[in-house]
Amino acid sequence: MRKIVLLAAVLVGALLPAVEAQAAQTATVVSPKRPLNVRAGAAVWTAQLRTLPHGSPVTIVCQVRGQLINQGSVRVTDQWDRLSDGSYVSDAWIRRPQQALPPCDTAPAAAAPAAGAAAGTTAGTVASGSTPLKARTGPAHGARLISALPDGTPLTLVCQVRGENIAGLVRTTPMWNRLPSGTYISDAYVRRGATPPACPAAAPPAAPVTAAPGEKWVSPLPGFSARPGFRTARNPNHIGVDIMAFTGTPIRAASAGTVVEVVCNIEAGRSCDQPGSASVRGCGWYVKLQHAGGISTLYCHMVRRAVVEPGQKVAAGQVIGYVGSSGNSSAPHLHYEVHVNAPPTGPHNAIDPLPFMRTHGAPIG
Numbered sequence: 001m002r003k004i005v006l007l008a009a010v011l012v013g014a015l016l017p018a019v020e021a022q023a024a025q026t027a028t029v030v031s032p033k034r035p036l037n038v039r040a041g042a043a044v045w046t047a048q049l050r051t052l053p054h055g056s057p058v059t060i061v062c063q064v065r066g067q068l069i070n071q072g073s074v075r076v077t078d079q080w081d082r083l084s085d086g087s088y089v090s091d092a093w094i095r096r097p098q099q100a101l102p103p104c105d106t107a108p109a110a111a112a113p114a115a116g117a118a119a120g121t122t123a124g125t126v127a128s129g130s131t132p133l134k135a136r137t138g139p140a141h142g143a144r145l146i147s148a149l150p151d152g153t154p155l156t157l158v159c160q161v162r163g164e165n166i167a168g169l170v171r172t173t174p175m176w177n178r179l180p181s182g183t184y185i186s187d188a189y190v191r192r193g194a195t196p197p198a199c200p201a202a203a204p205p206a207a208p209v210t211a212a213p214g215e216k217w218v219s220p221l222p223g224f225s226a227r228p229g230f231r232t233a234r235n236p237n238h239i240g241v242d243i244m245a246f247t248g249t250p251i252r253a254a255s256a257g258t259v260v261e262v263v264c265n266i267e268a269g270r271s272c273d274q275p276g277s278a279s280v281r282g283c284g285w286y287v288k289l290q291h292a293g294g295i296s297t298l299y300c301h302m303v304r305r306a307v308v309e310p311g312q313k314v315a316a317g318q319v320i321g322y323v324g325s326s327g328n329s330s331a332p333h334l335h336y337e338v339h340v341n342a343p344p345t346g347p348h349n350a351i352d353p354l355p356f357m358r359t360h361g362a363p364i365g
């Protein structure tokens with residue numbers, strides 16, 4: 001009998017790769033009362049990216065375990081479906097063919113599986129009871145919330161830093177664990193074996209940051225000014241500032257550097273060559289510049305493709321494109337971001353451009 005059970009297990013194991021290799025599945029949103037929220041992660045406390053009306057077709061790439069949703073119209077489940085653009089919807093509201101969906105290898109709302117943790121890292125598990133453990137941009141509960149990890153989520157712990165003292169279910173400690181994504185979780189809610197090593201001292205610096213000495217900075221839109229708008233209470237995910245201007249106003253490189261990206265960033269089926277709207281996702285036609293000292297700047301919503309090309313060197317003040325309203329924009333403006341310790345650029349290393357530009361002799365607000 002034991003032999004037969006073992007054989008069955010081997011067979012299931014042998015079949016798994018075939019299931020995982022299965023292509024993306026087309027499914028349908030079943031949410032007759034109100035549109036389904038599409039989110040940045042596998043829980044309702046992650047950012048809402050857009051909504052999908054009842055009956056919308058969706059393409060599901062894979063599934064992750066996340067927040068349990070028990071008022072869906074199709075099923076009660078903690079499975080969330082990752083869509084082809086990397087966003088998530090609860091599987092509780094999705095009618096789909098009965099085949100199993102492949103598990104996602106990695107997901108923003110769930111850390112990398114602990115099994116086979118990379119060399120030099122420590123495996124662990126979230127032990128937070130009914131409240132998911134918050135992963136934040138820094139080692140304190142005041143740092144920005146990036147994702148929430150349900151109880152039992154396997155973890156890969158890269159290293160530890162000292163932060164806010166937290167009394168948790170596992171221990172009371174000021175130590176926070178850095179995850180591979182660069183976010184931090186309190187060690188008070190982590191079940192683990194060995195203590196992860198101390199993180200190297202080079203944490204992202206706080207604004208204002210000093211660029212390479214001698215670099216000249218100028219306003220990207222001389223004569224126009226930005227309102228404070230970096231990570232406001234109303235819009236905590238806004239990692240730049242908006243400078244209102246007129247369509248066609250020249251946008252200038254804020255400092256000398258190299259063009260690293262010229263991209264149309266917009267949701268599928270939309271064009272960057274026409275004005276967007278508040279309901280359109282993406283920053284439209286944009287340019288990213290790399291400057292000395294690990295500083296990177298980003299210029300969004302251009303009216304058309306930039307007039308520079310990737311790899312091109314630009315001088316401070318050189319025209320790189322023209323103001324428009326492409327992408328997630330309801331009026332012509334420049335969305336301007338400054339990142340430190342780049343590349344890469346991301347929410348983790350965006351800083352408020354207003355104090356940065358002021359410090360560098362080119363106030364924009």
Ligand SMILES: [Zn+2]
Pocket residue numbers: 238240241242334335336
């Ligand atoms: Zn903006």
